Amino acid sequence: MSWNDLVAHLSEIEILDGVGATLGWDEQTYMPKKAAGLRGSQMALLSRLSHERRTDARIGRWLEALDDKDPVQRACARNLGRVYRREQRVPAALVDKLARARSEGFAAWIDAKAASDWQRFLPSLRTLRDLTLERVRAIDPKRHPYEVLLEEYDPGTTVESLRAMFARLRDGLVPLIDAIAKQKQLAAIDAVVPLEAQWKLSSAVAAALGFDFEGGRLDRAEHPFSTGQGEGDVRITAHLKPSDLLGGLGGTIHETGHALYEQGLPFSLAGTTVKEAASYGLHESQSRFWENYVGRSRPFAIFLARTAKDVLGSECPAALADPDAIFRAQNRVERSLIRTQADEVTYNLHVIVRFEIELAIFEGSLALEDVPAAWNEKYQSYLGVTPPDTARGALQDVHWSSGAFGYFPSYTLGNLYAASFGKTMETAIPSLWSDAEKGDFSRPLAWLREHVHARGHLLETPELVRDAVGERDHVEDLLGYLWTRVGSLYGVSR
Ligand SMILES: [Zn+2]
Structure with missing residues (x-):
């Protein structure tokens, strides 16, 4: 057998x-x-x-x-076959060279970023790019090299579909950001809240969203992350700062979204490859759905204001007891240089810059020494800002230093899928927002359990998403939702 x-x-x-x-x-x-x-x-x-x-x-x-007629075995043949072929076709010597290039690349990047000097990173990056191309050719010399890279994170997604979706998203976001920039800025909330109190609030929110504390833990760490060890054990961490309650809470909600996916996987299918999450993009859609679609909505702000008053008591700052103040602060848009600090609207442009540059590198139309200039030009034209130095430009992310080319698109794919999940749920669950106001998130969680979590990696992501939401235009779903929610707060319309 x-x-x-x-x-x-x-x-x-x-x-x-x-x-x-x-x-x-x-x-x-x-x-x-x-x-x-x-x-x-x-x-x-x-x-x-x-x-x-x-x-x-x-x-x-x-x-x-494997038996092709059995859906689980068929999925296993596809998932495991892909990984196994990759392992088989890449020579051991190349695996070793890449491992060494990655650790050298990381050290060179740390050094280059501290000095804000692209030249110091260039030799390592060149080695990483060349070895990566060699690896891609060993895996499949006939396919688009970037698609072979993409497959590691988002199997089933094609370069052509990304190119088309990202170009439309970029062309739709730029005018929204331009319109917002002409309006009066929304107020932030920068009240100082003791960490102990924030901790209680974070735990209360994670529990309300459905995080199972008997099947997981929430702890403190330098960086927020989530990790699934298997059935009954999914752990998340939070990084809280006294003067940035909403930022820290947003991070916790994000990781809770990842954890809810991990807690809902089909554990009875352990050992078949189908128990796994389907892709990085789909995983990110789960964190973004809760962090952004739900967490930045007005009904959520009503729930949060009430919970903050309950949990923080006399330590609750006035702004946090006011749903409108929370709603405005959660949806501030700012042209900025750093991806990890970007707001929901500008964020995808940061990703699209990286995607376009990676694609050009692997299509051979951009030389590595010209990356910082291409970067700055794209930042100016899409985001209206020019990095004053390379540390805040092309050297800001760790990804390329470890040869993780093709990773960035999953962040934006996650936002696109999350928007379509949200739009679909608004129809499928008429009480979605009135429930959210009351702090009841059981229905959207049940919807995600059924249509995403429990399906594991039975289908490739584009197919799974189509099954869940039908033939939807993800770009239009995301743009429409941002124009409606954020645009109306700033008083701009399409
Ligand atoms: Zn994430």
């Missing part, structure tokens, strides 16, 4: 990876400083054990014996 053997084998890999996730979580939360060396050896052994199992020669035979 090769199917049962394969499932047992893959289940072991999942268990090893889950152990690694727990150790990784511990490293960023509670691990004593002196344990760093020990943890390094533990992680190295785990990843070797996992790698040995992933490259087991029997997998090829098991793959051939």
